[in-house]
């Protein structure tokens with residue numbers, strides 16, 4: 001029987017396999033950030049251990065960093081202490097670190113690909129669930145907890161068991177104005193937040209093959225919201241073209257050898273998936289979430305659902321408490337929901353392509369009077385690139401705030417938070433209660449819907465806009 | 471990690487599905503650099519805003535077993551969620567379905583996660599609502615949850631069970647295989663990226 005892409009990558013990294021024990025899996029790249037690492041470094045020190053492969057480890061600060069006043073020390077003393085702990089830990093153990101404001105700093109899942117450190121066929125881990133993002137390159141990439149961070153630092157391996165395999169096939173042509181974000185929100189709405197549990201998802205089909213690397217990252221990023229361990233996409237010419245010339249991409253004869261190996265990374269025709277889901281791209285429209293988990297999403301043309309319409313009791317209860325928390329009434333058309341804040345950013349949609357899409361819609365338009373829009377590039381490099389293209393000027397002319405790089409309002413560990421009761425349209429990945437600030441209400445959207453929503457102040461599809469100057 | 475063999479305590483019914491890690495412990499509590507002391511963040515929004523939240527009820531104050539709805543622990547990889555439950559006095563969480571990373575973290579931190587069929591989870595929730603002082607035993611040796619006259623078996627693989635029973639540290643176990651790791655590294659392709667020059 002053939003193997004899936006994920007199985008091939010997994011098997012290539014098995015260091016040791018013994019009956020009755022989990023496999024020992026080699027890790028090619030370990031990404032580290034300030035939130036989930038301090039206790040791991042303390043553990044190493046307490047046991048007198050070192051970092052086995054600092055040269056396969058990269059660290060950055062992202063979750064706590066402010067997006068304004070970048071040159072001043074971090075005002076919140078607890079956040080500051082955590083960032084300082086990362087700096088001293090990485091210095092002590094010889095790990096490369098990208099401090100605030102430098103080119104390589106940014107959200108950990110944005111900088112790996114940008115530096116060319118994320119490559120096909122690798123195993124990549126990070127103490128962060130959205131590590132699945134790197135699967136867009138055909139890598140097996142997944143989030144781990146702090147005990148495992150310590151394990152990888154010490155041994156460059158993890159104990160693992162093979163996951164189940166799921167195929168999500170998206171065939172056909174995506175309609176204009178429908179993006180990767182809408183695809184993944186639709187997938188999660190279809191299979192539920194537990195639907196991928198225990199599985200690695202491979203996204204395949206003609207609609208996926210046509211996507212840019214940025215869009216593929218958006219899709220793989222939210223695999224975890226579908227409950228999956230990881231998500232990945234077979235590498236192809238688009239992948240190779242993205243990588244060639246990046247800081248850490250191979251060169252010369254090594255490039256040729258790498259590409260030859262990468263071309264082998266495809267699911268065999270006779271491989272068997274444990275579960276298969278098929279989605280028709282042409283049937284998709286912009287998606288928005290109405291509830292407090294990412295599976296509670298609908299096409300933007302729909303209305304807030306009636307909890308009584310859910311057959312499953314726990315879904316019914318979940319819908320009821322979601323509507324209460326979100327301050328929504330069943331039957332309200334989604335397009336009539338007004339938002340206070342639009343957040344464009346995060347590891348889901350904080351890359352250059354996302355900023356371009358939003359800027360294109362905002363050009364010559366203005367953010368609605370009672371709405372604020374925050375634009376937070378995913379990394380300093382993305383910020384610089386956007387500024388070279390003049391996108392910052394488009395955003396500020398439209399009345400949006402152009403900020404420094406980081407996680408920002410995706411989780412509000414820095415000062416960028418929703419006030420209680422405030423409502424956002426957010427390009428991030430989680431609409432959990434209080435995720436963007438205590439009492440804050442989140443609707444997950446694509447960058448295009450975010451920009452259109454900023455202009456009208458209500459949840460809006462890009463196709464609803466009257467072109468500027470028309 | 472503390473060894474886990476068998477535990478008897480009272481149980482608190484948490485009748486909610488999809489309890490995500492932002493509810494178990496919100497991000498603002500993750501700024502600390504210590505490994506203990508996270509109990510103040512445990513379910514803090516619900517404890518603050520909902521007077522009748524189960525853990526606000528005095529009869530469940532001493533509970534050490536949490537009996538939750540399906541899809542417990544979805545969301546972030548934060549092991550802080552496991553630490554907060556341990557710091558809050560819980561040794562066991564029972565649910566019909568856990569998010570993978572949460573479950574995996576729990577095997578590293580010494581919090582036992584037990585998967586029972588949905589009907590048994592509900593029966594146990596009913597039982598500890600009827601009698602909050604009901605003793606519940608979670609027996610890892612026998613792979614069984616027992617209360618009143620019920621005994622329900624649960625599955626856990628032999629290796630994980632052995633590690634938990636012995637309280638063994640994974641890193642120490644892996645270090646027995648350093649020769650295998652050395653051999654693997656010697657055969658890695660030279661074009662694989664390095665972060666340092």
Ligand code: SF4
Nearest residue numbers: 130346347407410411
């Ligand atoms: S942007 Fe959001 S989801 Fe991504 S790493 Fe940062 S906090 Fe996590």
